[in-house]
Amino acid sequence: MPNELQKEIARTSTLMRLLPEQHVEMLLSKAIWRHYDRDETLFLQGEEATAIHIVLDGWIKLYRVTANGSEAVVSVFTRGDSFGEAVALRNLTYPVSAQSVTASEVMHIPANVLVGLILRDAQVGLSILASTFNHLHSLVAQLEQLKAQTAGQRVAEFLLNLGNSDSGSCRVTLPYDKVLIAGRLGIKPESLSRAFSRLKAFGVEIDKNHANIHNVKLLRNFVDAEK
Amino acid sequence: MPNELQKEIARTSTLMRLLPEQHVEMLLSKAIWRHYDRDETLFLQGEEATAIHIVLDGWIKLYRVTANGSEAVVSVFTRGDSFGEAVALRNLTYPVSAQSVTASEVMHIPANVLVGLILRDAQVGLSILASTFNHLHSLVAQLEQLKAQTAGQRVAEFLLNLGNSDSGSCRVTLPYDKVLIAGRLGIKPESLSRAFSRLKAFGVEIDKNHANIHNVKLLRNFVDAEK
DNA sequence: ATTGATCCATGACGTTGGTCAAGTGCGCAC
DNA sequence: GTGCGCACTTGACCAACGTCATGGATCAAT
Secondary structure, eight states: OOOHHHHHHHHTSTTTTTSOHHHHHHHHHHOEEEEEOTTOEEEOTTSBOOEEEEEEESOEEEEEEOTTSOEEEEEEEOTTOEEOHHHHHTTOBOSSEEEESSOEEEEEEEHHHHHHHHHHOHHHHHHHHHHHHHHHHHHHHHHHHHHHSOHHHHHHHHHHHHSOOSSSOEEEEOOSOHHHHHHHHTSOHHHHHHHHHHHGGGTEEEETTEEEESOHHHHHHHHHOOO | OOOHHHHHHHHTSTTTTTSOHHHHHHHHHHOEEEEEOTTOEEEOTTSBOOEEEEEEESEEEEEEEOTTSOEEEEEEEETTOEEOHHHHHTTOBOSSEEEESSOEEEEEEEHHHHHHHHHHOHHHHHHHHHHHHHHHHHHHHHHHHHHHSOHHHHHHHHHHHHSOOSSSOEEEEOOSOHHHHHHHHTSOHHHHHHHHHHHGGGTEEEETTEEEESOHHHHHHHHHOOO
């Protein structure tokens, strides 16, 4: 049973905000609305995709389990983000697994509903391409970070992206626990912890799950520092 | 002026092989066919995309130049691969730059031609999503590799992907120079060189731009080795 | 208050890969 | 041939990060 707030978030999601009103209403009416507790699995890599997913609240991680059993976090999604479009529309199998990392509300749109809509109105296909492109772009950005930045720089950039000011100071909330943040950044929790303490020198204070950035420009400078 | 071989490659590209014949012919007739010498730039990150690209011959790299001036190679494409779909269809700006790393033949399809086709036949949109999904998938695989494998394992996996047998022995050709291979794998040329010599112990011989893998299963084993 | 669980910080140490510098092998122009 | 340039290799050294072990802080249950 979706409430109005949830519907509003859905309407403004990357996936739907460009669609004409009557399509949106149709999708909302055919969607499945579900609550997930913390650490529930939405799907596993290798499963066949039958729906696309829009996060209404909470945090969902996409991750891969590697041949030797360790876990690589690929993305972490939150309110307004959608995922699984490209896979579901082709009836392919997921290349990643998905799990809630906090209690979450997620809306599922059955793939056949969306396919039907695309065939009737090709504009919808372009909308979905747009959102898929966002994912492409964010993966490209992650690759660049991993290849060209040190762990410390990645941590700093992560903090800067949480607050979205570009000068002055700001206080941001760490959205999920530090093990996951470390995973998202491709480092171990211990390294994250050390990176945080090294960032003190650049005006960053970590207090529980909050970070105070005293001088945004100074930190930005550190991220962009040549080698 | 395309020759028949080039047209045949285009027809079997990821992007077009699922399209009905008459659409393919139309796209081929509207396409721009171009030769690039080595090290020519196709486009730069930040430029507005006006076409999608299909590689007919040679190798094209996509890369990002970071704030501190260093370069991160994101993808390397060859015969039959297409790129730029999601960007061109939305008239967005490229998140990466593209450059030929060998002399290459590339076919460009103007975005407006493709958009027109999608609006007339939504099936085309799904085809493009399929090819975009391939890119997504390969980026996800790269992320996993960077986060969960050592440089040596990445090098070994790269060699295994070049030959596509899964047992016995095989001889593969290194498709482009070692500086670029190193970039693609997120390491420095020196480290690539050292990785190669360490792989001798696993039956890999490097000779100029060829690699002999004496025992594919042994090497696969090394890649999948638990930590 | 005590226990245990969970999450995080810190220290000691090992390994990986980057950096810098020198050297090798090969192709090519003359 | 000789000389030069380029791609690659090798070695010595160092910084960054992972690993392993320990200990503190917080919270809930008893």
